[in-house]
Amino acid sequence: MATSRAFVPLAVLGVAALFWFMGRAGASQAVALPAPVVDEPRAAGKQTVVLAGGCFWGIEAVFEHVKGVSEAVSGYAGGSAADASYELVSDGNTGHAESVRVTFDPAQVSLGELLQVFFSVAHDPTQVNRQGPDTGTQYRSAIFVSGAAQKRVVDAHIAQLDEANAFPRRIATEVAPLAAFYPAEAYHQDYAALHPSNPYIVINDAPKVKHLREMFPALYRAP
Secondary structure, eight states: OOGGGGGOOHHHHHHHHHHHHHHHHOOOOOOOOOOOSSOOOOOSSOEEEEEEESSHHHHHHHHTTBTTEEEEEEEEESOSOSOOOHHHHHTTOSOOEEEEEEEEOTTTSOHHHHHHHIIIIIOOTTOSSEETTEESGGGOEEEEESSHHHHHHHHHHHHHHHHTTOSSSOOOOEEEEOOOEEEOOGGGTTHHHHOTTSHHIIIIIHHHHHHHHHHOTTTBOOO
C-alpha cells in the first residue's frame, strides 16, 4: 500500500532518508528499443488503450506529453471486483491494477509507437508485481486491449522485444481484454503536473518525462 506517497514533503525527509528513498525507488532507466514491426494502419479517428506499469502518476505524466494523445486518465482496471477506489485497490485484494486510459488519434501516433514509449521510458516491463518503491499486484505491468487488432499488435511487439533480448529478463507484462475501467479520484488526475516538487514525482516520474523528450523528440509534446 502506498497511500503515504503523495504527502511526503521534501524538507522533512532529511538527507539520509532522502538517499534511502532514492535507493528504494531506483531512478527511472530508459531503454532504446526497436520500432515495432507490426502496427495498425494510420487513420484519423479515436482509439483507447489502457496501460498499467506501477503508480499511475508516472504513466499518466508520460503519455500526457505524447503528441496525438488527447487524454490520459488515471484509474483502475484488470480486476474482478465490481468497484474500485484507491483505498480498495491499495489493499491488493481487488485484482485491479493502477492504470491509465490513453485516448489517441492513430493518424498522429500509432499504437505501436505508444507501446514503444511504454516499454522504453514509462516503466520496467520485466518487474513482477512491483515498480520502483511500489509493490503488489496493483502495480503490475499490464496492457488491457480493446479488440483483436490491438492484441495482435501488442503480442507481436512483446515477442519482437523478447526475441531481440531487448531486456536482461523476459517481459512480464500481462496482456488481457479490457473488461472495465474505473477512473481514479480527482486528486490523482494530473498529479505529476500539479505537484512537480513532490519527492516521489521528482525521483520516480520526472525522469520518465525527461527520457521521453530525449529519446522520442518527434513524439514529445511540451506542457
